[in-house]
Amino acid sequence: MKPTTRGTLAAAITCVAAAAGAATAATPAAAATTVPVPLPLDGVEKSLHMEMPHVTGELPVPVAGAPEGTRFAEGRLLPERALPRLPLGGGLPGGDLRAPLPHVLGDGFDHLGVSAPAADLRTATPGLSVDTPLGRPDAANGGLPSLHEPRAGLGTPLLRTVPGAEIVTGPGA
Structure with missing residues (x-):
């Protein structure tokens, strides 16, 4: 060699x-489906000598899926979905907050927490379906295609999610 x-x-x-x-x-x-986003308040907490809320967030990362393919239907010249729907996956933004309370609810309750985790979100863009005014060749019509009215349809967009949140009070840091 x-x-x-x-x-x-x-x-x-x-x-x-x-x-x-x-x-x-x-x-x-x-x-990764979400990106954590913390809010740094440690400097404010040390400079003011007081307990500050702890805040973090989650931002979703959208992910494109494979488009739904076209389907050929009998009796049509064009496929059923001329412009296919494109699915997108991601999530709703989430957040977490834990704040101090000055014993408003009693001695055992000195913190308030709100948690709203990032929820899955599935979407699909609208699709388009069109058909020409010409049909299949018809033997009864001398081999010429039959005529009908042109058709157009818009596929509905899809949006599916289940968000949730939780509010808690209790002792602790």
């Missing part, structure tokens, strides 16, 4: 190994 062939082969193997390593390193980050 010539030295130039060996060098080319070594460079190709190195590139493939680097691409495989980058793909395995990027997999956990791509699998």
Whole structure:
């Protein structure tokens, strides 16, 4: 084997190994559905010498799905879904708040917590279905296509989610 062939082969193997390593390193980050967003209030807490609320949030990462394919229907020249619907997955933003209370509800209750986790959200864009005024060739009509009125339809968009929240009071930090 010539030295130039060996060098080319070594460079190709190195590139493939680097691409495989980058793909395995990027997999956990791509699998995340939400990104945590903390609100840092530690500096304010230390400078004012008082307990501040702890606030964190979650922002969803939208993920596009595979579009629904076209379906061919008998008696139509164009497919049933000329413009397919595109599903998108993601979530509603979530948040978590834990704030101090100055013993308003009694001695055992000195914190208030509100938690609204990020909820799954599934959506699909509207689709379009059209049909031409020409039908299939008709033997009774001398082989000419039959005529009918042109048709157009808009597929409804989809939005599906189940949000939730929780409010708690109690002792603790």
